[in-house]
Amino acid sequence: MASSRSAAAAALAVVLLLAGCGAGQEPQVDVSVAPPPGCATSGMAVTAPAAGAAVAAGPLLVAGSTPAASSTVYWSVRDGAGLEVSSGSTAGTGNSFLAPVDLAAGPYTAQLWSVASDGSCAVTGTALQVDPAGAPRWSAAVAGEGVPDGSFGSWRGSPVPMAGTWADSTDGQTALWPLTGEYASWTGDLEIAIGAIDSGAGESWAAAAQGAYDARWTESLQQAARLWSGHSGTLYIRFAHEFNGDWYPWSVTQASVGDFVTSWQRFRALQQQLFPASRLVFSPNWESDADFGGDWRAAFPGAGQVDVLSTSYYNNWSYVDTAQAFGQLALTYDPFGGPRGLQRHLEFARSVGLPFGISEWGAESGFGDSAVYVEQMYGFFNANAGTGGGQLQYEILFNELMDSRSFSLFPTTSLPNTAAAYARLW
Known part of the structure; x- marks a missing residue:
């Protein structure tokens, strides 16, 4: 699993052979860059952080749901200038996933997608507003x-x-x-x-x-x-x-x-x-x-x-x-x-x-x-x-x-x- 800038760069070389993801084809896809073509735009969601919630700089465990009970979940986080600052993958279990990232203060957009064992895929996205580190908000x-x-x-x-x-x-x-x-x-x-x-x-x-x-x-x-x-x-x-x-x-x-x-x-x-x-x-x-x-x-x-x-x-x-x-x-x-x-x-x-x-x-x-x-x-x-x-x-x-x-x-x-x-x- 990768969540740092260096790990994200290394992940760019990862290539996954997907069987019939949405379009019934077998394309080679660089999963750290973008989701496969033809992914469903429903069935996957981010449940935390809540939409519009501000979080603090540092570790952040993004949670969500997937349409398949078992899948691999990928993410790509980009800063306000469009630069990818975090990417990686994790195993989704029982229709849920947790994606660990570590972010400095600033605005971000995150794209996340899941790929099930049968090749079906789904994609979602969320905006993240990260405030400077300070006393805990809880x-x-x-x-x-x-x-x-x-x-x-x-x-x-x-x-x-x-x-x-x-x-x-x-x-x-x-x-x-x-x-x-x-x-x-x-x-x-x-x-x-x-x-x-x-x-x-x-x-x-x-x-x-x-x-x-x-x-x-x-x-x-x-x-x-x-x-x-x-x-x-x-x-x-x-x-x-x-x-x-x-x-x-x-x-x-x-x-x-x-x-x-x-x-x-x-x-x-x-x-x-x-x-x-x-x-x-x-x-x-x-x-x-x-x-x-x-x-x-x-x-x-x-x-x-x-x-x-x-x-x-x-x-x-x-x-x-x-x-x-x-x-x-x-x-x-x-x-x-x-x-x-x-x-x-x-x-x-x-x-x-x-x-x-x-x-x-x-x-x-x-x-x-x-x-x-x-x-x-x-x-x-x-x-x-x-x-x-x-x-x-x-x-x-x-x-x-x-x-x-x-x-x-x-x-x-x-x-x-x-x-x-x-x-x-x-």
């Missing part, structure tokens, strides 16, 4: 060291408008220690994960569905409303996060999905009654564990029950260090048919009309130190920023040192390439 949040005192923001060169934290034990749900401790005076937005039930203590989703824990959840919400009173930001409550994994005592299985949905709806009714100014976050893990054993979308509690759909997305298992690997992973589904890749999660958020968040993301040092991962995450955020359905409202970098597992970029790091890329882009 809520670029952080969890961990240096957030409350502002030192992390000073290090990266832009303020931190939102933070992430946890109080996810049954005691933590009612004590909400971060709201009386490090974030007691926080003036920005805050996402707090509060867990749900404790199966280790005999609690169950079946009992929750019957209202067994309503009293504790009521106390939690009343305490949150009281402690957050007077804060200028919004409190986002991440309830039962990563429920489709097996590592938390509120994990869900296929047998308990129905009770989970009913329980969520009970919690939502309490939240709307007791703390309606807060926002409720539905946050599955990026892929489902075998114990969950199904498509996590079956656990989605329905329209009006959620304010933000989010996920967790780390560079550890399924480690990537190339733009091509990042893009292909972003288009995957898990073995149970549920969205796994970042783009698939966002597409589901769009389908249910919810803004998208990434409640946890980052690199784990034991797997590798990839600047490319950070650059492509930025490219995804840059293309999708917004507060509407299927737009990226916020992302929370996990900046934590956890015993032998290090995700820290600041104040110390064992991920120098990752940290440098992050500080440069944010």
Whole structure:
């Protein structure tokens, strides 16, 4: 895959033999210059960046749809003077594609075309307005060291408008220690994960569905409303996060999905009654564990029950260090048919009309130190920023040192390439 000027020049030598693309012929076509003749002008579209949206200079992950479930997608980006500044190709998967480009400030036109295995092709185009680099246009949040005192923001060169934290034990749900401790005076937005039930203590989703824990959840919400009173930001409550994994005592299985949905709806009714100014976050893990054993979308509690759909997305298992690997992973589904890749999660958020968040993301040092991962995450955020359905409202970098597992970029790091890329882009 190529996205730089030098790579674009090299791509000019690429010649592809196409079988009957539109005109029923077999011409040799230099695919980096223009689409084959006879391509359909419908059936292919760019979905991000949105038409007319301004993006920032730097990495940009252009997303779109193709008429064929499997195809090769090519692109050519030209600047205001008509000079080609980026070209390349990528594999389209499941009627979707992601094209990584990196652009300086200025106006551009992009032409993109797909070629399916049967030789059929489709073409589309879009205008891109790229503004000078600056502070992120989305809520670029952080969890961990240096957030409350502002030192992390000073290090990266832009303020931190939102933070992430946890109080996810049954005691933590009612004590909400971060709201009386490090974030007691926080003036920005805050996402707090509060867990749900404790199966280790005999609690169950079946009992929750019957209202067994309503009293504790009521106390939690009343305490949150009281402690957050007077804060200028919004409190986002991440309830039962990563429920489709097996590592938390509120994990869900296929047998308990129905009770989970009913329980969520009970919690939502309490939240709307007791703390309606807060926002409720539905946050599955990026892929489902075998114990969950199904498509996590079956656990989605329905329209009006959620304010933000989010996920967790780390560079550890399924480690990537190339733009091509990042893009292909972003288009995957898990073995149970549920969205796994970042783009698939966002597409589901769009389908249910919810803004998208990434409640946890980052690199784990034991797997590798990839600047490319950070650059492509930025490219995804840059293309999708917004507060509407299927737009990226916020992302929370996990900046934590956890015993032998290090995700820290600041104040110390064992991920120098990752940290440098992050500080440069944010």
